[in-house]
Amino acid sequence: xxATPITAANTSIVFTQLVTLLxxxxxxxxxxxxxxxxxxxxxxxxxxxxxxSHGVFRIPGYVSTLDSGWVNGQxxxxxxxxxxGFVRVDAANGFAQPALAAARPLLVAKARSxxxxxxxxxxSHHFAALWPDVEPFAEEGLVALSVVNSMTCVVPxxxxxxxxxxxxxxxxxxxxxxxxxxxDLATSAIAHGDxxxxxxxxxxxxxxTGVDSLGQPTQDPKAILxxxxxxxxxxxxxxxxxxxxxxxxxxxxxxxxxxxxxxxxHPGAKTPWTGQLLIVIDPSKAAGQxxxxxxxxxxxxxxxxxxxxxxxxRRHRTRAKAEVEGIVLDGDELARLxxxxxx
Amino acid sequence: xxATPITAANTSIVFTQLVTLLxxxxxxxxxxxxxxxxxxxxxxxxxxxxxxSHGVFRIPGYVSTLDSGWVNGQxxxxxxxxxxGFVRVDAANGFAQPALAAARPLLVAKARSxxxxxxxxxxSHHFAALWPDVEPFAEEGLVALSVVNSMTCVVPxxxxxxxxxxxxxxxxxxxxxxxxxxxDLATSAIAHGDxxxxxxxxxxxxxxTGVDSLGQPTQDPKAILxxxxxxxxxxxxxxxxxxxxxxxxxxxxxxxxxxxxxxxxHPGAKTPWTGQLLIVIDPSKAAGQxxxxxxxxxxxxxxxxxxxxxxxxRRHRTRAKAEVEGIVLDGDELARLxxxxxx
Numbered sequence: 001x002x003a004t005p006i007t008a009a010n011t012s013i014v015f016t017q018l019v020t021l022l023x024x025x026x027x028x029x030x031x032x033x034x035x036x037x038x039x040x041x042x043x044x045x046x047x048x049x050x051x052x053s054h055g056v057f058r059i060p061g062y063v064s065t066l067d068s069g070w071v072n073g074q075x076x077x078x079x080x081x082x083x084x085g086f087v088r089v090d091a092a093n094g095f096a097q098p099a100l101a102a103a104r105p106l107l108v109a110k111a112r113s114x115x116x117x118x119x120x121x122x123x124s125h126h127f128a129a130l131w132p133d134v135e136p137f138a139e140e141g142l143v144a145l146s147v148v149n150s151m152t153c154v155v156p157x158x159x160x161x162x163x164x165x166x167x168x169x170x171x172x173x174x175x176x177x178x179x180x181x182x183x184d185l186a187t188s189a190i191a192h193g194d195x196x197x198x199x200x201x202x203x204x205x206x207x208x209t210g211v212d213s214l215g216q217p218t219q220d221p222k223a224i225l226x227x228x229x230x231x232x233x234x235x236x237x238x239x240x241x242x243x244x245x246x247x248x249x250x251x252x253x254x255x256x257x258x259x260x261x262x263x264x265x266h267p268g269a270k271t272p273w274t275g276q277l278l279i280v281i282d283p284s285k286a287a288g289q290x291x292x293x294x295x296x297x298x299x300x301x302x303x304x305x306x307x308x309x310x311x312x313x314r315r316h317r318t319r320a321k322a323e324v325e326g327i328v329l330d331g332d333e334l335a336r337l338x339x340x341x342x343x
Numbered sequence: 344x345x346a347t348p349i350t351a352a353n354t355s356i357v358f359t360q361l362v363t364l365l366x367x368x369x370x371x372x373x374x375x376x377x378x379x380x381x382x383x384x385x386x387x388x389x390x391x392x393x394x395x396s397h398g399v400f401r402i403p404g405y406v407s408t409l410d411s412g413w414v415n416g417q418x419x420x421x422x423x424x425x426x427x428g429f430v431r432v433d434a435a436n437g438f439a440q441p442a443l444a445a446a447r448p449l450l451v452a453k454a455r456s457x458x459x460x461x462x463x464x465x466x467s468h469h470f471a472a473l474w475p476d477v478e479p480f481a482e483e484g485l486v487a488l489s490v491v492n493s494m495t496c497v498v499p500x501x502x503x504x505x506x507x508x509x510x511x512x513x514x515x516x517x518x519x520x521x522x523x524x525x526x527d528l529a530t531s532a533i534a535h536g537d538x539x540x541x542x543x544x545x546x547x548x549x550x551x552t553g554v555d556s557l558g559q560p561t562q563d564p565k566a567i568l569x570x571x572x573x574x575x576x577x578x579x580x581x582x583x584x585x586x587x588x589x590x591x592x593x594x595x596x597x598x599x600x601x602x603x604x605x606x607x608x609h610p611g612a613k614t615p616w617t618g619q620l621l622i623v624i625d626p627s628k629a630a631g632q633x634x635x636x637x638x639x640x641x642x643x644x645x646x647x648x649x650x651x652x653x654x655x656x657r658r659h660r661t662r663a664k665a666e667v668e669g670i671v672l673d674g675d676e677l678a679r680l681x682x683x684x685x686x
Contacts, residue, residue: 080630083457083628084427085457085458085459086457086459086625088628088629090630114426114459115427115428116428116429116457116461118624120629120630143595155648156645156648158650158651159649160648161648163645173590173594181586183583183586233581234577234578234581235576236654237528237581238577240526240654241584243524243645244514244516246641247637251516251641252626253629253630253631254630254632255631279622281595282429285429287463287465288465288597288598291595294594294600298600301600302502302506305504305506306501307502311583
């Protein structure tokens, strides 16, 4: 996750231009203008932050999924006001991000009124990074936690066969003197996108991250992708957290578990059809000193203990650079994107 | 974590008798009858479940802490009804468990009404396992998540010096055909109690769990305890989760961070003076099939994937055995407990 250097083969594009280009691609492949706007902004933000595995790298997958008819790019999410702290959304077999966008004002209002609120999104496809879903809450002073399950590719600790998805957990909290504290971690030992990138580059993955089709440990990303599977991070603990994500993101939303959907009739489909949970807390309800001052104190002490880089720091630095210099893309990649917007 | 075999040197005690004995110890060392009841029940439950590092092993630490004047064994928690989903408790420099007990009816009522509720406990001492705090919610059909920060003994990933506590995360969810799904995991590579037990037994700890006073990796539990420190589980991911626990359990409650309290004037004090957060969700507000049926389906599929043992399984089996045969304690240990209740 870092800024791509400008070389002869690379080119720079302004954030808003990238959003416009991506939006045209989504519309060209069947998304409504509303859905296309949300997904284009989300994807461009990941690219801007140097999160390449969730940036324009994802566009061919989005396109083949839309073309396959697996997801409804025109879906209109249905928001349900269930209780003073509980919002449900039926994403109507569309993407999760437009569902979140549709429910967001109600979720924030409930969190500020009740002190905490939960958003349960079901019948949804999440094919993006998770931090863009939580970071904006922290930018308006709220604490946010989100989990999303995905598709069977992780062997539970102590099991023989894959069952869980990569099942990330993302968290964001405001702080007084800087951008929010944000992390987004796959509960698998490595993110699926990073395995794909390693395979494309011909690189090996770290030991302990995956097994081949016979269940044997491997560092070959292709062996993991072709019939193999990933392992949870941190042994039985990461596995327990991945199980929790299945329960929160699927059982508690009415969505599919990572092993429940069948896309075999939709060649080209890449997006898991599951659920997502968000919990948003208003820290102004807490006792004692202002939360953002307290989180700033924790950051101060983390630096004093010798920590040079906080979770999210690199993204925020890459973003600041991109805001001045533009987003650097490989020239061929940009040409392919332009073709997808037209062809 | 397993049942102690009955030998000539061991003896068996019925759960209620152990509670009575432990309650007498707490009262003898300055706890009020209410506080003593809650702590005795909590500690006996851990022992009954075979969670030895949080069972009667903890009693000398409780006693020396009470004797030191560090914690108020007579504290009466003050419950504050802040919003429709937010409850605060000032534990008044007492233990966290009586504070939870005092706030519990209001917390459950809010979770059932709002769909989700949060309990922020501050000014509290937590010296026990965390699963006894969440499991009872799942037994009445609710989903519960809790975090508690502790005392500086974990080096953040990438830092030079310890800062975080062992900062456990516990989760409980109901299921249709069996006891709740429950886990309780330290975000350190090993629980502090397990390091103490290894030191007492003269055993080594696994590689990657700690460093000595010079920051060098060690498997000697004494080197970890005497000036050394623990590492987070799972590298930067476990470290990020530990940071999240500091933010939720301290910054969001008004409690101390793990590095903020100073017990140097209270020799014998062992209990961290921090905060605890609980989030309780009512899954009956969710869309789709009954939550407990869905979690049962996940369990079924986990078993089908080859998983033999779920988180919590061993505890529940040990408990069932103890309910028939009693709780087996070392005879000397029981004698020491009886002395603490009288002397």
